[in-house]
Amino acid sequence: MRVASVAGLALLAGLLSGGGSAADESTGPAGFSASCGAEDGDAGTVTAAVGVSVDVPATGEAGRPVQPGPVTLTVTLSRADLAGLLPEGAEAFVSRASLKVMVAQNGDSAEASWELHAPSTLLPADGDVVLVHSGDVPYVTLGSAGDVDFSVKELKIELRSATAEPEKTTPPLTTMTCRLDEGEDGHLATTRVTDGPGTGPSGTPETFPTPAGGSGRAKDKDIAVEPTDAEDEADPDYCPVEPPVGEMDSSKAPQPSPGRPVNVIELPGAFMCANVLGLANVQKLNGAMVVNDPDHPALISVLSTKRISSREADDWEDPEGRGRYLRIDNLANIDLPDADSTFLTFGFQPVTAKVSFETGPMTISIGNIGYDLDAAFSTVYFKQSLRIHDVKVNGTPLDVGNNCRTVKPFEVVLNGGSAYTNVALGGRLDGEVTIPPFSGCGTGGEDLNPLFTAAISGPGNRIFMNQAPTCYPAFPESSYCPPAPAELPGTKPKS
Structure with a gap:
């Protein structure tokens, strides 16, 4: 044996x-x-x-x-x-x-x-x-x-x-x-x-020798075939994205109660990546589009544990621990591919279009307040703009120009609750956004801004995102490398 x-x-x-x-x-x-x-x-x-x-x-x-x-x-x-x-x-x-x-x-x-x-x-x-x-x-x-x-x-x-x-x-x-x-x-x-x-x-x-650099798993090629030089030297790039850049903004996460100062530790962070997949509702159109094409998904890049903010409760003045606070902030970036959308505008007119996302730096905050487990939180915050192009109305192209977009970036706040407790394990995050009015829509003097503003802009647009577990390329043996696929929210049967 x-x-x-x-x-x-x-x-x-x-x-x-x-x-x-x-x-x-x-x-x-x-x-x-x-x-x-x-x-x-x-x-x-x-x-x-x-x-x-x-x-x-x-x-x-x-x-x-x-x-x-x-x-x-x-x-x-x-x-x-x-x-x-x-x-x-x-x-x-x-x-x-x-x-x-x-x-x-x-x-x-x-x-x-x-x-x-x-x-x-x-x-x-x-x-x-x-x-x-x-x-x-x-x-x-x-x-x-x-x-x-x-x-x-x-x-x-x-x-x-x-x-x-x-x-x-x-x-x-x-x-x-x-x-x-x-x-x-x-x-x-x-x-x-x-x-x-x-x-x-x-x-x-x-x-049956294990090939140098091989997995040791019982695959046919590992057992019977010696690897080529190219296989020997292969060093897979599990995270083919750049480490995230930008400033973190944890203002949308629950904040500590007034009291003693909070101790803040800034860290270099650990570079990771993961798959994410989501749905974005358009309230006025009573429909949804898939965010991050499942056939060609973009990876989210993460610098995990960039900042830790903590404060212990005062045992004498605060025996119930209400002043205790812990928050771990993580920085993330994602360059989302265009989404294909199909809606019945105003309830009867079939419209197809591509939606481009311009997404700013993400701050993923995870923590807990006090000793109450119900006070655990997970929050993702970033700003995003939308651009609409390649529009067809009932199959006929509608030239909206190259700069048909929201007049300003809008805030996106997603909350995970008990479904998202750790950036390394991922989970589901939900939120609701208000889409601003549109500008720059139309060509040849035709102003289509009121049309898109009336059809799309407004509050109550739900977003549902699933993040798969992260791959930590520096230590692939102790993480999910290559990055695991993410599930589309709402497709997993309830137990």
């Missing part, structure tokens, strides 16, 4: 190729209870709920790699228990988990280490803290036929400050080991391995 190491990572390769083959066993999340304690042992042990979700092949061949994954690991602890393991003042952290998995067959066993990562997580005021780790994991090659069992043995979690400068090595906030409680067998999945062409008379497996 051999456990191979992963040389590289394509986290979403299995997900992007479709629903998987018939040989994939979607085990669903396996749940266990565990007891966790810090390495120094001073804080004692705390209770954690551990969930593991992984796709494992239901069958395999001796001598051929069996590839589990990708893996999602959730660890849930109470806020009070986790705070007891962290140094005072810890507000946000990233987590790295090492999950020890026992691989057993025919009385023999080997241990695989599944290294997984969770993005920046805020320490809430109360309730539970859920650390969501993900990643690709090593494949296993078996030398003989027989059922192979995968089971959790133990888990080690290392928490580091999310505000630490990435180029500096800083000690972890805490390192804790979690062991399954008595009565928990840790079983994840079983793979039935049969004799295959890769085994000789003695049952000894052939050697």
Whole structure:
């Protein structure tokens, strides 16, 4: 039995190729209870709920790699228990988990280490803290036929400050080991391995080297074909966009209550990118258009954790913690492609047009006020202008000129609530905008401004956006690289 190491990572390769083959066993999340304690042992042990979700092949061949994954690991602890393991003042952290998995067959066993990562997580005021780790994991090659069992043995979690400068090595906030409680067998999945062409008379497996720079996943090309020089040197640009520029404006996010000064820390930020997809309603036309063409989507570029504003409550004067405040600001840019729109103007006239978006710098603010979980917030703020062109009325072109646009940029404020808790994980954001009047519409002395203003401009225009999890190109093995596709809001069935 051999456990191979992963040389590289394509986290979403299995997900992007479709629903998987018939040989994939979607085990669903396996749940266990565990007891966790810090390495120094001073804080004692705390209770954690551990969930593991992984796709494992239901069958395999001796001598051929069996590839589990990708893996999602959730660890849930109470806020009070986790705070007891962290140094005072810890507000946000990233987590790295090492999950020890026992691989057993025919009385023999080997241990695989599944290294997984969770993005920046805020320490809430109360309730539970859920650390969501993900990643690709090593494949296993078996030398003989027989059922192979995968089971959790133990888990080690290392928490580091999310505000630490990435180029500096800083000690972890805490390192804790979690062991399954008595009565928990840790079983994840079983793979039935049969004799295959890769085994000789003695049952000894052939050697299938992992290509230099390859993924270590059980793809045909990784197993049987040595990579070309071009493949060896390939360094995919997961985020083919420039880092965002501009000034952040967090004025639309909830502000701290009057009181003691708020401590503000400016940071360089971590460059990331993600897919976003949305719908924009035009209230007067009783219709909507898709924002960011799903066939050729533009990526949003993000500098994560550019600024942290925080203030602790005064235990004596404010025992209920109303003065506590935490806000993490992130800077983002996106160059949206033109949107194709089709509406029945005034309820009867079919009109098609292209809409160009001129979008200013975005500020993504995430935080919490006081100790009330309901006071958590997520806000995206930017300014945007619209330009309309390539207009057809009932199939006949209407020349509106090259400068038919809103007279001024309008403000866009989107709120995520509980659906968007972290820029690295993304989520859904909703808002409502007022579209200004139009100017510059028409040619040859024809003034079409009143027509477009009457048909489009006004309040009550809803916007619905979904941001997929971010790719962190500096550390693709611990993020969603290449960037995951985003879902169109409202298309996912309700559970």
